[in-house]
Amino acid sequence: MKAFRQLGFLKLPLQRAQSAPEDHRVLALFRNRAELKKAFGDLKEEVERLKDRVKQQEGVTRRVRETLAALEQRLGVDETAYPALVFYQLRRLWKSGHDQLQRFVAELAAQQEERERRAHLAEHNRRQFARRQSAEQHLQVVRELCAQAGARVAVLERERAGLRRFWHFFKRRALEQILSRARVEAAAAEASFQSACRSAAELVAEQVPEFPGLSLQARRMINLTVIAYAEVMCASLTALPLLVMRAREATQHRDVIDEYGTRAECLALMNQIQRAETLLGARTRFGREIRARLAHLRRAAQYRDVQDTVPTAESFSDSAAHPSAAAPAGIPNVLAEDTWNIHGVLLH
Numbered sequence: 254m255k256a257f258r259q260l261g262f263l264k265l266p267l268q269r270a271q272s273a274p275e276d277h278r279v280l281a282l283f284r285n286r287a288e289l290k291k292a293f294g295d296l297k298e299e300v301e302r303l304k305d306r307v308k309q310q311e312g313v314t315r316r317v318r319e320t321l322a323a324l325e326q327r328l329g330v331d332e333t334a335y336p337a338l339v340f341y342q343l344r345r346l347w348k349s350g351h352d353q354l355q356r357f358v359a360e361l362a363a364q365q366e367e368r369e370r371r372a373h374l375a376e377h378n379r380r381q382f383a384r385r386q387s388a389e390q391h392l393q394v395v396r397e398l399c400a401q402a403g404a405r406v407a408v409l410e411r412e413r414a415g416l417r418r419f420w421h422f423f424k425r426r427a428l429e430q431i432l433s434r435a436r437v438e439a440a441a442a443e444a445s446f447q448s449a450c451r452s453a454a455e456l457v458a459e460q461v462p463e464f465p466g467l468s469l470q471a472r473r474m475i476n477l478t479v480i481a482y483a484e485v486m487c488a489s490l491t492a493l494p495l496l497v498m499r500a501r502e503a504t505q506h507r508d509v510i511d512e513y514g515t516r517a518e519c520l521a522l523m524n525q526i527q528r529a530e531t532l533l534g535a536r537t538r539f540g541r542e543i544r545a546r547l548a549h550l551r552r553a554a555q556y557r558d559v560q561d562t563v564p565t566a567e568s569f570s571d572s573a574a575h576p577s578a579a580a581p582a583g584i585p586n587v588l589a590e591d592t593w594n595i596h597g598v599l600l601h
Contacts (some may be wrong), residue, residue, distance in 0.1 A: 320508070327509060335519035336511045342526045343503035346496070349530055350486055350593040357482055358598045361475045362467065369471060370464050377461050388456050392449045399446040402439035409435055472562040472600040477554060480569075481546035483587040483595050484580055485539045489532045491583050493525045497592065504594075563599050564588070 327333040409432040416425040467475075490496055499522075503510070513519050554564040566589035569580065585592050 324509070331516060333509075333511065335516050336513045337509045339513040339519045339522050339526075340503050340506075340509045342523055343496075343500045346526050346529055346533075347500040347504045347593065350483075350500075350533060351595075351598070353486070353533060354479055354483060354593050354595060354598045358475065358479055358600065361478060362600065365471045365475060366467055369468060373464050374461060381456070381459070385453075385456055388449070388453045392446075392453055395442070395446045395449045399439070399442040402435065402442040406432065406435045406439045467600070469560065469562065473554070473556075473564075474551075476563055476599045477550045478543065478547055479595065479599060480564075480587060481543045481550055482539065483593055484546055484584055485542040486533055487584045487587065487592060488542065488581065489535075489539070490529050493529055494583075496525055496529055497585070501590070501592070562601055563596075 324337065327337045409428065413425060413428050413432060416428065487497055513522055550564075550569065553568050555568040556562075556564055566586055569586055569588065580586055587593070587595050
């Protein structure tokens with residue numbers, strides 16, 4: 254009995270060992286509870302975000318309905334219907350000019366990218382041709398050295414095989430030393446040859462590097478051409494005074510403005526808008542004017558940074574160092590006034 258009492262110290266460790274699985278289950282439950290609480294919190298936050306988005310969308314929908322109701326009411330009365338028609342036609346005219354600039358940029362960029370991509374490929378092929386020639390010449394030299402080293406080893410081995418007499422002992426031992434060095438040189442030549450073969454194979458398998466995109470000079474030239482085009486578009490509408498300014502004002506308002514006069518004045522203005530769209534649509538006849546303006550803009554263009562692609566608007570102002578770069582009388586500084594939303598189409 255005393256011996257069992259002396260073993261009583263084993264009771265506590267055994268009890269702990271028996272309770273260990275239960276402790277692990279409790280810890281696992283606590284961890285699961287914490288993870289569930291975190292997931293529940295994330296879901297609550299997501300629900301709140303979705304509720305906010307629904308409220309925002311409801312506000313947008315409400316404003317759209319109010320706008321449509323107001324427009325419907327305007328179109329029901331002659332006095333307000335005609336100004337509304339003029340307002341939206343002016344906005345369409347402005348968007349038409351912007352869309353033409355956007356298409357023009359896309360065409361110029363696609364043409365220039367094709368040219369630069371071909372030049373990039375031709376330059377890569379030229380460099381590859383020079384590298385392959387050099388690699389082939391090096392491979393030929395290494396191949397010859399390897400063949401010469403192998404031939405020397407073969408000659409020495411045949412010579413050693415002929416030294417079989419006992420009086421050839423010292424001569425054979427000297428020849429074996431020479432043969433050992435020749436074998437080392439042959440092994441080095443073989444390693445160089447294998448390395449040259451791998452380099453040549455890697456060069457053949459080398460892929461064409463990715464085209465880096467339009468160059469800085471190309472993007473600058475495209476932007477200057479677009480600026481010249483925007484000025485020529487404005488110049489084509491000089492017979493319709495204030496039309497570009499009114500179109501700009503229309504785009505700056507979300508709701509219809511009543512600033513277009515009587516019904517007769519609105520009809521006359523709508524006729525001008527139709528004529529303007531016809532003039533802007535005749536893009537093919539603008540080529541000579543664009544080239545003439547581009548020559549002036551290239552001489553005067555200044556940039557704030559060497560990496561900038563859009564010139565400063567001050568470059569083409571009346572006080573510029575090149576007076577001929579300033580827009581002609583009646584033509585706005587398209588960069589300063591962001592005519593046709595030109596900044597949205599220029600390349601950066």
